[in-house]
Amino acid sequence: MTTAGTDHETRQAEPAGSSGMEDESRIARIWSARDRSRSLLLVAATVWASAAQAAGGAPLWLTVSAIVLGILICVLGLMVRLTTEPRAWWPRFAVLVAATLLLTVVAGPPWAVTTAWATTAAGWGPVRRARPYIAGLGLSAGLLAFAGGADAGLALVLCGFVTLVGVFALQARRAAELMTELRETKQALARLAVVEERNRIARDLHDLVGHSLSVVAVKTELARRLLPIDAGRTDGELKDIDAIVRRALSEVRQAVTGYRQPALAAELSSAVQAALAAGVHCEISCPDSWELPVAVEGLLAWTVREGITNVLRHSGGSRCWITVTEGAVEIADDGTAVRIDEDRPGNGLTGLSERARALGGSLSAGRREVGGFRLRVEVPR
Structure with missing residues (x-):
């Protein structure tokens, strides 16, 4: 009966654990898809800036140089996004910021959108207070675009785009951190539950087996002394010992499943x-x-x-x-x-x-x- 109860508990527990793992996996896939979507959006913005550069009638050498630098910014932005070591992240981030702002100044207002690569990196990077960096970069992109000849409306749109992309990246990073913390908390609770269960079984086995064995020892000694004197009473004591051992065995089995009180x-x-x-x-x-x-x-x-x-x-x-x-x-x-x-x-x-x-x-x-x-x-x- 105990085995059946334990198997039933195992079968009940397995779907719950599997469901939890499936939920975490589904959430991870959703956030991964959003991360890829943001990267594709930034690539699309860079392509738009390249098209605007090509259609603007700028010299060929400037157009080619701007497009090449835009491609390098895309590559560098992805590298910074994947960098987790602070010592390697900060130099790359500084180069990325300088490249995006320089490209905006030299090639024109449309390239201000590439500053979103920098705000995304700030949102995902090992920065304790990322919001000032994101706000500063967004404002810089808007001001440089306005100073480069863009009207106020376009400059405001570019500023909002660059800032919002960074804010979304920051929110995604915090969501990822919360998921990691939740996973670690669940693992810690599972370990504590295992330790508590072991302690419970240790206490129960001591209480059950210790008491029963003490009584068995007393009755065995009594039976040994009565054997030469009173065989009938000795038989009664042996029957008591048998009953005590069987009861102890039953209680130990029940202790394992936690049903005994x-x-x-x-x-x-x-x-x-x-x-x-x-x-x-x-x-x-x-x-x-x-x-x-x-x-x-x-x-x-x-x-x-x-x-x-x-x-x-x-x-x-x-x-x-x-x-x-x-x-x-x-x-x-x-x-x-x-x-x-x-x-x-x-x-x-x-x-x-x-x-x-x-x-x-x-x-x-x-x-x-x-x-x-x-x-x-x-x-x-």
């Missing part, structure tokens, strides 16, 4: 039986009934299990007391053995402390003034 009443009953088998008198003090959240009841049940396990393993005492109140449980004994190093608590107490903190509660453990040991877990209501 111990019941406080069942743990109290189990504690009394385990203590009785070990020759320890156990007194229970608890309300006739209680209404606790599932997580709180589970924590108190784990505390009872860990506490009685420590009594059987380490106390060396003959009596123990378990007191349950609303949102708290305390296990005390009259043993004399020292069972905890205050600086290095055991795995079980560490796990309980983590569970208690997760619910806003606290754990305290230590020697009693009247002798013995006390473990208390309390969760505020």
Whole structure:
């Protein structure tokens, strides 16, 4: 049954993960297509400037030189766009800016559109504050076009085109950065989920296997002593051991899938039986009934299990007391053995402390003034 449940969870999880990956891939393709569209738009603008240059009646040498320089600006603009290392980016960007502005001054106002290559590079480049560069380049392109003989309307259009292309590039870069941050965040959350699941399984296996093995050890020792005296009672103890082992196996399987939550009443009953088998008198003090959240009841049940396990393993005492109140449980004994190093608590107490903190509660453990040991877990209501 556990395997089937796990397979079902796996089948449910796979489509969700695949859907997330497909969404990211689709978004990446969209932004890549937009990036290519911007590059094609800039190439088209450069071609328009070349056509305007050819139709303007300028000398042939100036027309050819301007078109060649325009092609070089396209190539340099693509190179700067693909450059990510700041040390290599800044010199190339400076050359690109100088080339576009110089071409506008020498060849005429239509070439102001090539300044958009520079604003695009500023938007995508490793510049902390790209907007002043984009605004400055857009304004420079408009002013140079107006000074070169373009009317105010054309100069304004060229200024707006150059500026908007840079702004769109800046927005695309920030969107790409957000996508990268989102992907890294999802990966970090996935790693944290794996770590949390491992910690949960470690705590559960300790609580389950540690308690069960302690009871098995006590009953095995008792059966060994009874074997020469009372074969019938020995057989009963062996049956109890078999039942405990089977229950532990079932709980371990359930712990892997996360469906198990111990019941406080069942743990109290189990504690009394385990203590009785070990020759320890156990007194229970608890309300006739209680209404606790599932997580709180589970924590108190784990505390009872860990506490009685420590009594059987380490106390060396003959009596123990378990007191349950609303949102708290305390296990005390009259043993004399020292069972905890205050600086290095055991795995079980560490796990309980983590569970208690997760619910806003606290754990305290230590020697009693009247002798013995006390473990208390309390969760505020």
